[in-house]
Amino acid sequence: MAKILVTGAAGFIGFHLAQRLLDRGDEVVGLDNLNDYYDVSLKQARLDRLQGREGFRFVQLDLADREGMAALFAAEGFARVVNLAAQAGVRYSLINPHAYVDSNFTGFMNILEGCRHNAVEHLVYASSSSVYGANTRMPFSVHDNVDHPVSLYAASKKANELMAHTYAHLYRLPVTGLRFFTVYGPWGRPDMALFLFTRAILAGKPIDVFNFGRMRRDFTYIDDIVEGVVRTLDQTATANPDWDSSRPDPGSSSAPSRLYNIGNNNPVELMDLIATLEQALGRTAEKNLLPLQPGDVPATYADVEDLTRAVGFKPATPIEEGVRRFVEWYQEFYGPV
Numbered sequence: 001m002a003k004i005l006v007t008g009a010a011g012f013i014g015f016h017l018a019q020r021l022l023d024r025g026d027e028v029v030g031l032d033n034l035n036d037y038y039d040v041s042l043k044q045a046r047l048d049r050l051q052g053r054e055g056f057r058f059v060q061l062d063l064a065d066r067e068g069m070a071a072l073f074a075a076e077g078f079a080r081v082v083n084l085a086a087q088a089g090v091r092y093s094l095i096n097p098h099a100y101v102d103s104n105f106t107g108f109m110n111i112l113e114g115c116r117h118n119a120v121e122h123l124v125y126a127s128s129s130s131v132y133g134a135n136t137r138m139p140f141s142v143h144d145n146v147d148h149p150v151s152l153y154a155a156s157k158k159a160n161e162l163m164a165h166t167y168a169h170l171y172r173l174p175v176t177g178l179r180f181f182t183v184y185g186p187w188g189r190p191d192m193a194l195f196l197f198t199r200a201i202l203a204g205k206p207i208d209v210f211n212f213g214r215m216r217r218d219f220t221y222i223d224d225i226v227e228g229v230v231r232t233l234d235q236t237a238t239a240n241p242d243w244d245s246s247r248p249d250p251g252s253s254s255a256p257s258r259l260y261n262i263g264n265n266n267p268v269e270l271m272d273l274i275a276t277l278e279q280a281l282g283r284t285a286e287k288n289l290l291p292l293q294p295g296d297v298p299a300t301y302a303d304v305e306d307l308t309r310a311v312g313f314k315p316a317t318p319i320e321e322g323v324r325r326f327v328e329w330y331q332e333f334y335g336p337v
Contacts, residue, residue, distance in 0.1 A: 006029070081120050082233060165253060239256050260310065
């Protein structure tokens, strides 16, 4: 049992992770700035559930608050840190790029400095499948080069990986980056496709289907994501003794820095997801077919061999089961339509 800082605790993944850590007896300090990128009432509803639990404390603070973050780390003495707070969204990065600089660059620097100066034993941080950018070789592997991002969001996540590696090299801070692939499930984000589709279908409105439906995503259920986070958190990152500087492997390092994909390893056609959702809702969607949006990629597909080898886990929740659970939560939370 340990004192663990979970940033983004009122967010989708942070909420589920905090619950899981509390279930096993850890002390969790949850941090969030409760910004209005999406419905704050949903964030508050998640937070209300956490605040009623023994072992949980909430701190409302922005990652970009340098003095506030330094004071928090100095006062709490965290054993481990999971950084899930970030400005999310590929399309939003085209509208408000400065939000990504504040949270994903400045905020992450404050996390690294807090860990460095306060003897944190392991930092686990959220990266994203978006770092694969213009790559087309499938499945995406952590051993692939990822130097061609196609959105500022992707670039910010790649930057986080580079920043973390630098601190691992300079200060021997163990760091593990997790590239999440299209996370979905109960309490999910309202800006994600499954949520948007569900809300529109129940309201009798058309859904926007980008790239004319020719999209493939490695949809990964939230419980699988949390399982991967917990297992990697418990296994402190170590250096790769076989790392060769003459043939540098992007997936490991001579520093205590590791990267893992967490994806379902089974990409689903967007039209198949919609059909699965239609079945769960008992309704048919009116589809507004649109071209690929700037910053989007047509397909994602995770190679999870490194994750499986390292922690003995591979995500496997079928899309049919995950969508059913999401619809059940949605109708319970928002009421029957």
